[in-house]
Amino acid sequence: MIDILREVGMIERALDSMSNIEFKQIGLARGQYLYVVRIYEHPGIISEQLSNLIKVDRTTIARAVKKLEDKGFIKRRSDPQNKKIKRLFVTEKGKKIYPFIIRENQHSNAVALRGFTDEEAQQVHDYLVRIRHNIDGDWDLVKHGGKREY
Structure with missing residues (x-):
């Protein structure tokens, strides 16, 4: 991975x-x-x-x-x-x-972003936003005392 x-x-x-x-x-x-x-x-x-x-x-x-x-x-x-x-x-x-x-x-x-096209820069941004959204649930769970399962 x-x-x-x-x-x-x-x-x-x-x-x-x-x-x-x-x-x-x-x-x-x-x-x-x-x-x-x-x-x-x-x-x-x-x-x-x-x-x-x-x-x-x-x-x-x-x-x-x-x-x-x-x-x-x-x-x-x-x-x-x-x-x-x-x-x-x-x-x-x-x-x-x-x-x-x-x-x-x-x-x-x-x-x-040097060397990235505008389209590539937008893709990087969009991917990072998706990653952050994926993590938001765990952040909220742990912040409120929950435990993540590995």
Whole structure:
């Protein structure tokens, strides 16, 4: 069987490592850029939704949100209908760094897809989306305390 996940993992770790180095200059630590981008793109998102979007547990979300809030990149606001619900938004400081993060992402995409036709790039995208959908069920099961059968 082809072990595609090793290749995906190596790609992800290489890109994440480069991003972490480059984003230090704008005050972001390991992986924080991802939270800023997702909150920017989904203003008012709640932690549970962010957890599902990024595929990390709620504890990790809570720590990351707290750190980004302390640095002034994001803010929490109570939901007008239910004060217990905290909605996440980027601040002006967060909005200013978004274009830099997106430029890095576009550059990395261009490098990764160098030599691919538009059709091939679309196929890669479609296959990766299918793979993610295949994994979503297991993610949800394990996240809610279930056990996968190997």
